[in-house]
Amino acid sequence: MTGNEAIAEGAVQAGCVFYAGYPITPQNELTAYMAKRMAEVGRIFIQSESELAAINMVLGVSAAGGRVMTSSSSPGISLKQEGISYLAGCQLPCVIVNIMRGGPGLGNIAPSQSDYFQATKGGGHGDYHSIVLAPSSVQEAFDLMFSAFELADRYRNPVIILGDGMLGQMMEPIYCTRKKRTTQNAQRTTQKKWALTGCKARSPNIIRSLFLAEGKLEEINKILQKKYKKIQVQEQSWEGLFLEDAHTVFVAYGTMARIARGLMYGLRKKGMKVGLIRPISLWPFPLKAFCNLPGVRRYIVLEMSYGQMLEDVRLAVERKKSVEFFGRAGGGIPKEEEILKKFFKKKVEL
Amino acid sequence: MTEKIIIAGSGGQGIMLLGKVIVQAALLGGLNITWLPSYGAEVRGGAAYCMVIISSEEIFSPYVEKADTLIIMNQPSLLKFKQRLKHKGLLLINSSLLRTPPKEGLNKIYFPFTEEAIKLGNIRIANMLALGGYIQKKKVLSKALAFRAIEEIAPAGKKNLIKINKKAIEEGIRITR
Structure with a gap:
């Protein structure tokens, strides 16, 4: 499929x-x-x-x-x-x-x-x-x-x-x-009790996003923000690999994470302590994945863009660690060799 | 074992289908697979290629930078992809549609798949002849698995095409022997 x-x-x-x-x-x-x-x-x-x-x-x-x-x-x-x-x-x-x-x-x-x-x-x-x-x-x-x-x-x-x-x-x-x-x-x-299913034997449900009464829209926004807060706490998801011993951690999602994964296993075969964080939920961004990783010295963010998720990674590590980036966009797919050339001196056979 | 293949030719030659038969056969043989098509504005006569990986291990990127095998079905594809072959990789070329004379070399194999297909009575089965050549030269997939894949892929109502495709695979194996 x-x-x-x-x-x-x-x-x-x-x-x-x-x-x-x-x-x-x-x-x-x-x-x-x-x-x-x-x-x-x-x-x-x-x-x-x-x-x-x-x-x-x-x-x-x-x-x-x-x-x-x-x-x-x-x-x-x-x-x-x-x-x-x-x-x-x-x-x-x-x-x-x-x-x-x-x-x-x-x-x-x-x-x-x-x-x-x-x-x-x-x-x-x-x-x-x-x-x-x-x-x-x-x-x-x-x-x-x-x-x-x-x-x-x-x-x-x-x-x-x-x-x-x-x-x-x-x-x-x-x-x-x-x-x-x-x-x-x-x-x-x-x-779904809130849905518009016909209001026989119950009071009508109203669904709208127009709130003109004074203070009403702010109230609605507060409800939304409370919901977003809850989602941020409960729904972060990610995959972490070799984070226990890694000195260098790739951060990538989607297709790019597959390229990063291949690189990571290739480098580990050479004895290098490399790991991977693959965010699955991009919002909420998995901030928790970056907590309690004292051994990590640098994060390498890889994207098929010119650095968008990069900003969230920087917020997540709060300038405490080095965050580097490589990306291509407009249809260019980052090649394994160009990533290795930029970040690692060693030549790796994958 | 990991085998990375690029199959290239022109739209209408059954490039995508050839890739699909290879991955289906590999899947039946218990291997992991990925199949990535070129999905541009491909039309009959335009450039078409697909990238196929079959492996006994986990497959990471589906994108093939350097291929173990190149199956090339026309002249423009040879120019476009010949740089992408690994050292000592297998280069399987349809010489029927080649303008330049073939330059023989180690692992460089020329066969007139299109002409052979015409001889068998259907120009469209050149791709299956190439598959026969691949089975014969690389020994990664068996003929039996390829036959089963053909049977599974053939759409209902087109089962009459199974026979000629199988025949083409057999002929491909024979001429490349």
């Missing part, structure tokens, strides 16, 4: 009842897979007339209580930002998949990680955060869809799956047999 297809299948099994999207490379296989699969399970697939229409349809169905998803790639995700801000303001759960490509502008269709800022720091207007998860293999892309829908519902908040063109296009084998859960997950609507 390709990464795109695994994400789509994961969404179906996690109980996504409504998908709307507009085609864009390199995530087209996701939309195509959904077109076929959603009809098979009797749910709704819409190829919308635009990205704006897709995100706003998602908002509507989410308000009605369904598990909903949309997907796109960088320029399309930019178009969706207004809707994402509204979803955050209305406190509506949804899953948004961004299979990143090169930017800025229309850019190209090569893999990239240049939308980190947009995904983790807001993207749309207003003081809000989306939860951001970054898979680094096709299996993980599938698995994280379950967490994504759970987190969205638990916190009534948009969740972004941040992948890149390489992850979307590559094929790897996966285990995906969770058929029993599929129907259960799709029936979650009934459990």
Whole structure:
């Protein structure tokens, strides 16, 4: 299965009842897979007339209580930002998949990680955060869809799956047999007390992001901030390798983390004490991963961008350790040899 | 064992499919795999390539910087990828679509896959002839696994194509022997 297809299948099994999207490379296989699969399970697939229409349809169905998803790639995700801000303001759960490509502008269709800022720091207007998860293999892309829908519902908040063109296009084998859960997950609507399900025998629910009464919006913002604080404490996730003895630690996510992982094992074979921190949740950023690592002398941040996650790593280590960086963007994939040349004197056979 | 392969040719030659059959066969043989296509605006006649890794160990980056094997199906692909072959790597070339005369060398193998495919009655199975050549020269995958992969990949309703593809693999093994 390709990464795109695994994400789509994961969404179906996690109980996504409504998908709307507009085609864009390199995530087209996701939309195509959904077109076929959603009809098979009797749910709704819409190829919308635009990205704006897709995100706003998602908002509507989410308000009605369904598990909903949309997907796109960088320029399309930019178009969706207004809707994402509204979803955050209305406190509506949804899953948004961004299979990143090169930017800025229309850019190209090569893999990239240049939308980190947009995904983790807001993207749309207003003081809000989306939860951001970054898979680094096709299996993980599938698995994280379950967490994504759970987190969205638990916190009534948009969740972004941040992948890149390489992850979307590559094929790897996966285990995906969770058929029993599929129907259960799709029936979650009934459990959402806040959803607009018809107010017979109960007082009406109101969902909106417009609060004009004096002081009301500030009050809402305080509620949101309290929620974000809770997410930051509870939902940090990461993978740490060889952190007990490492002097040098690579920090990378998604596809870039796979390159870093290969480098790390190569260097360890040479007897060098190298480790890896791979953030899985990009927001909340896994600050906890950087605590209590007295042996680490330097962090090397690797990205397919010109240093976006780098800023969060610097905040995490608070200038106490050296933080170095290598990245390429616009479709350039950092090569193992150029990373080794920049940071290590030794030549390593990988 | 880790085997990194780049397969390149022009759109329509079945480059992606050849990669898929290799990874499917490897998967059936219990190996780890990754398959990464070039996914640009590929059209019939344009450039197309895919990167395949099969390994008994964990595979890190799916991107192939230096390949153990290059399977080259036309002239432009040779120019584009010949630098990417490892020292002593296997270079398998479709000589039917080569403008420059072949330069023989160690592990450099030329076969007219397209011409042989025409002889078998279907120009589109040149890719499977190349697969036969790969099976014969590298001994990483077995013919039986490749046959099973073909059976699994063939879409329902197109099962009649299994036979000619198997025949092409066998012929590929024979001519490269």
